[in-house]
Amino acid sequence: MTVTTFDWSAVAPAWDAHRAQAESTTSAVTTAVLDALALEPGQDVLELGAGTGDFAVDLAGRVAPGGRVLASDIAPGMVALLARAADGVDNLGAAEIDAAAIGRADAEFDAVVFRMGLMFVPEPVQALRECCRVLRDGGRLAVAVWAGPEHNPWLSSIGMAAMVHGVVVGGPPTGPGGLFSLADPDRLQSIAETAGFEQVEVRSVATTARFVSTDEHFATVSALAGPLAVALGSASTEQVEKVRQTAAELAEPHRTDEGLVLPGRALLLTARAAARPAS
Numbered sequence: 001m002t003v004t005t006f007d008w009s010a011v012a013p014a015w016d017a018h019r020a021q022a023e024s025t026t027s028a029v030t031t032a033v034l035d036a037l038a039l040e041p042g043q044d045v046l047e048l049g050a051g052t053g054d055f056a057v058d059l060a061g062r063v064a065p066g067g068r069v070l071a072s073d074i075a076p077g078m079v080a081l082l083a084r085a086a087d088g089v090d091n092l093g094a095a096e097i098d099a100a101a102i103g104r105a106d107a108e109f110d111a112v113v114f115r116m117g118l119m120f121v122p123e124p125v126q127a128l129r130e131c132c133r134v135l136r137d138g139g140r141l142a143v144a145v146w147a148g149p150e151h152n153p154w155l156s157s158i159g160m161a162a163m164v165h166g167v168v169v170g171g172p173p174t175g176p177g178g179l180f181s182l183a184d185p186d187r188l189q190s191i192a193e194t195a196g197f198e199q200v201e202v203r204s205v206a207t208t209a210r211f212v213s214t215d216e217h218f219a220t221v222s223a224l225a226g227p228l229a230v231a232l233g234s235a236s237t238e239q240v241e242k243v244r245q246t247a248a249e250l251a252e253p254h255r256t257d258e259g260l261v262l263p264g265r266a267l268l269l270t271a272r273a274a275a276r277p278a279s
C-alpha cells in the first residue's frame with residue numbers, strides 16, 4: 001500500500017507562532033529524552049523531524065564545546081525554521097533529511113533523537129535501520145511517539161470532533177504514517193529490535209497540555225495538527241464551527257480552576273546501536 005506523506009511545511013508558520021505551547025506540552029518528554037541520552041560535551045547528535053529547532057538549540061548547548069548538532073526535517077518549511085534557529089549557534093546545523101533515507105555517512109553520530117515524528121514515517125523499520133547505520137557503535141537512540149488516542153484527549157478530542165462532522169483527514173490515525181500508528185509499546189520495541197538495535201526499552205511518559213480555555217485549545221491544536229489543520233482549512237466555516245463546539249464539549253470535563261488541563265501520554269523508545277562486526 002502506498003501512503004501519501006503529508007508535507008508539514010503547510011503548518012510551519014503555525015509551529016513558529018505556537019512554539020511555546022508545543023514545547024510546554026512535550027516538556028516531560030524532553031526531560032525524559034535528555035535523561036536517556038546523557039549527552040556530554042564533544043558528542044555529535046542528529047535530530048530528525050526537528051520542527052522549529054527549539055529542542056535542537058538546547059541539545060547544541062549540551063554537547064558544547066567540541067560537539068555538534070545537525071537539526072533536520074523532511075519538510076522544507078520546517079528546515080527554514082531550523083536554519084533560522086541555527087543562525088548564530090556555532091555548533092548547530094540545519095539540513096533537509098528524510099528519516100527513511102538519511103543520506104549521511106555510516107557511524108557519524110553519537111546520538112540520534114526523533115521527538116514526535118517517527119509515527120509519521122510510513123516505513124518506521126527502514127527509518128530505524130537508517131538511525132542504526134548513522135550511529136557509532138554503542139551510540140544512543142531516543143525516539144518519542146504519542147501513545148494511543150484514549151491516553152491523549154488533548155489531541156483525540158479534536159480529531160474525533162472533526163471525524164464526527166465529516167472533516168476527512170486522510171488515512172486512519174492508527175494506519176501507517178498516522179498519528180497513533182506506533183502507539184503499541186510491544187510493536188515499537190519489536191521494530192527497534194528488527195532494525196538492529198540492542199538494549200531496547202520502551203516506557204511511557206505522562207504529559208500535560210494546558211490551555212486558558214476550550215477556544216484556545218481548539219485554535220492551537222487544530223493549527224498545529226498537520227493533516228488535520230489542512231483538512232479544517234478546506235472545510236466550510238459552518239463545519240469548522242461544529243467541530244469547534246464538539247471539541248469543546250469533549251474537552252469540558254478537563255476544565256479546572258487553573259484553566260483546561262488535559263492529560264497526555266507518550267512512549268519513549270531508547271536503545272543502543274549494536275557494535276559492527278570488524279571488517
Ligand SMILES: C[S@@+](CC[C@H](N)C(=O)[O-])C[C@H]1O[C@@H](n2cnc3c(N)ncnc32)[C@H](O)[C@@H]1O
Nearest residue numbers: 008049050051074075098099115116117120121
Ligand atoms: C509533530 S512535528 C514534531 C516536531 C518536533 N520534533 C517537536 O517535537 O516539536 C513532526 C515533524 O516530523 C517531521 N517528519 C515527518 N515525516 C518525516 C520523515 N520521514 N523524516 C523526517 N522528518 C519527518 C515533520 O515534517 C514534522 O516537522
